Amino acid sequence: MSTGASQLFAEVYGAPPTGAWSAPGRVNLLGEHTDYNKGLRLPVALRQRAVVAARLGEVDVLRAVSMQSGSIVEVPIEGIAPGNLTEIQRVRAAVAAISARDFTAMGDIFVASHASLRDDFEVSTTELDTAVDAAMSGGGFGGSVVALVRADTEDAVVGAVTTAFSGRCFSAPECFAVAPSGQAGRDR
Template sequence: MSDPAEAAEAAQTAEAADGFRAVHGGEPAGVWAAPGRVNLIGEHTDYNDGFVMPLALPHTARVAAARRDDGALNLYSADVPDGMVRLDTAKLAPGGGEGSAGWAAYPAGVVWAMREEGLLPADGAGADLYVRSDVPTGAGLSSSAALEVATAVALDGLYGLGLSPERIALLCRRAENDFAGVPCGIMDQMASACCTAGHALYLDTRDLSHRQVPLDLAAEGLRLLVVDTRVKHALGDGEYARRRAGCEAAAAALGVRALRDVPHEELDRALARLSDPALRPLARHVITENRRVRRVIDLLDAGDTRDVGPVLTEGHASLRDDFAVSCPELDLVVESANAAGALGARMTGGGFGGSAVVLVEAAGAEAVGAAVAEAFAAAGHRPPRLFEAVPSTGARRLEG
């Protein structure tokens, strides 16, 4: 096997299948995978019915699975200590009920959502799952969505459901919102389910219409770096939900369904109509961020990829100053990368830690990475983790 990617996939398939045999006994029916994602532009817009542009990472969650007809759901993660969780699918319940706590809430939530929507038999439907993931956790790269989507495509295969990628994404969002209790939007699940290699996904989160946008950075002499700060600040606990509630309050005050319905041309008038000053910066970020997504689409369509860089940096300033979800480590990535010659950079993900993306000339990528590492060392931070974001394929069954 000469293709390194094919060889790596074969090795991952074999590892997952071997792990399944060791843990569950017997043979898995197959191995399925779903990727993490990084968001090029469009942050905190998805739960405002707005526009986003994620791309799938090479990093995936893999699920080896076999069907059960006794209602048992046996989940094993190779990534956590004491990784076995045994559940009864008939007793799965959100809000602190069976299966709704810890890492198992994400795959269990998918089973629950499928049962709630009548996709799985009411009696007896179960599964044995073996999970292994190399999507970094806590880095804002959607490790939970990757696990959900991998579980969903595995169950789709086991039970012959024939679900579309969009339906899988919606089921997984329901699992995360209603079962795991995380009020996320739809971007992460759609990216994991629908992205294609060599493309970014331009997604309208209201109607889920989407377009695959070619993004061959290597051909243009560019690279997109992901810098995982390896920090997650406690301030993030509950702050996501508070900002979402604030955006909803701003939309209600403006008399629109969601902030995506406020045209950028009416930004100043809209902000003046908000009597609560705390809502104005939230609305300003969402309205301007939707415009930034469209600007990036126009630039990519025109072949002006280098001009995307300043838009990224502009987006970071909005996330830092208006939405207030950045942190010193993320700001340091952006500042040090741009000072070292990057074309642009911004935080990505929910914020308060996690990762940033940096657009660089390929020839200067090593110097930019070194500058960021040196800045972290000088500030006394843990060394960041850097890797290249290569637009990769979405959820699929792996072939050994």
């Protein structure tokens, strides 16, 4: 997988990458847009893997190309967003709630986290806003939704989200349970 990413990088940018890395897919239960700003986050690694081939540039724009679509995206690199501070506080509160097994508080924290991603970062979508009692993860103009639910209510929650999407004429969501996975590392 990293070989394909390295080849695409060289084709698009005209030079080989410095290296290629892969990591398990992950969702941040809380802490979106804070981890790379020295803030706290609460991640869970997934079985699915992501691969990155990269080289340091001397520009103030991140340029990325997708192996799936081939499209190139440019993102200006800016300072820390205001939502970082409140998300760091939510991560601390979530750790306390998990330790206390207070999943009602966790639900409230998830909702507040989603509101921050929607309002402070402006990276939510109408589809994500439609998903009830969930927190957006993946943090970039859509991303994913993580719903903290009891195992015995999983089917009902998936049904409610699917029905809500259908009622809004959205494409059917892809829903699946997640479980912790292995670590990230440099592939080449």
